Amino acid sequence: MRKLAKWIDDHSLLLAFVFLFLLCLICQIISGTDQYNQNQSMQGLHTVSRMQYLATGNFLDGMFSNWQAAVLQLGTLIVFAVFLKTRGAAHSLRPGGQRKSKTEGKKHRGKKQRSWLYRNSLSLAFALLFGAFFGLHLVTASSANNEQRALMHQPPIGLGAFAVSSTFWFETTQTWEAEFMAIGLYIFLSIYLRQEGSPESKPVDAGDNDTGETNK
Structure with missing residues (x-):
């Protein structure tokens, strides 16, 4: 439990945004389906389930x-x-000025310079x-x-x-x-x-x- 609590604390900012993302996505699906079906009904067309709405x-x-x-x-x-x-x-x-890396000017033995891609x-x-x-x-x-x-x-x-x-x-x-x-x-x-x-x-x-x- 302590390890889990520490992991959650270490990643709490990311987890908070993941939670908000999923919450908003669920709300979008629920409200979007209702609105979509209202428009369909007004035009005499068939309605869809929430799973069908996803497509x-x-x-x-x-x-x-x-x-x-x-x-x-x-x-x-x-x-x-x-x-x-x-x-x-x-x-x-x-x-x-320019941003200076913490390792700028230091020699790194056995370490290669970071690639352009990285x-x-x-x-x-x-x-x-x-x-x-x-x-x-x-x-x-x-x-x-x-x-x-x-x-x-x-x-x-x-x-x-x-x-x-x-x-x-x-x-x-x-x-x-x-x-x-x-x-x-x-x-x-x-x-x-x-x-x-x-x-x-x-x-x-x-x-x-x-x-x-x-x-x-």
């Missing part, structure tokens, strides 16, 4: 649309933070995740759109045509807009506001012009 374009598009935007947001922050700075922000390199593995992972989620978002959004067109007795639109349609990009850029706004607000507000005890905030007694690397 609809309505559910899958809603899920992957948000996932690709969230991954794009964090991936962009990770890459931009390598080159760009904001004086006073909690999550930024210090203007006029040194950029975090941003590459987010790039791959974004590519996968964006592709799934495109496919499922196209499916959901064609489901709606079928209800209106209109012919389906091919994936390529849908990929360049205003409908697809209108919905996609809305999610990007919200994610970039959230990151921008965090960067700006972290200059002037504090959260005691959080590593994502500057120390309470830090000045507004103090720029801190929160994850150093």
Whole structure:
């Protein structure tokens, strides 16, 4: 029990977000099924079970649309933070300086230099995740759109045509807009506001012009 309690404590932040993710996903399935069935009933069509709803374009598009935007947001922050700075922000390199590794300048006997792949593995992972989620978002959004067109007795639109349609990009850029706004607000507000005890905030007694690397 002690080992389990220690493991939970060591991973409590990750576990909290996994719990919130699953909770929101369950709520999305429940509310999404109800809304989907209401629309189906209004048009005299058959309703679906919660398990059947998981295979609809309505559910899958809603899920992957948000996932690709969230991954794009964090991936962009990770890459931009390598080159760009904001004086006073909690999550930024210090203007006029470079981030120094704790092992910089030290000799490591018997150790090879980290490969380029490893040194950029975090941003590459987010790039791959974004590519996968964006592709799934495109496919499922196209499916959901064609489901709606079928209800209106209109012919389906091919994936390529849908990929360049205003409908697809209108919905996609809305999610990007919200994610970039959230990151921008965090960067700006972290200059002037504090959260005691959080590593994502500057120390309470830090000045507004103090720029801190929160994850150093």
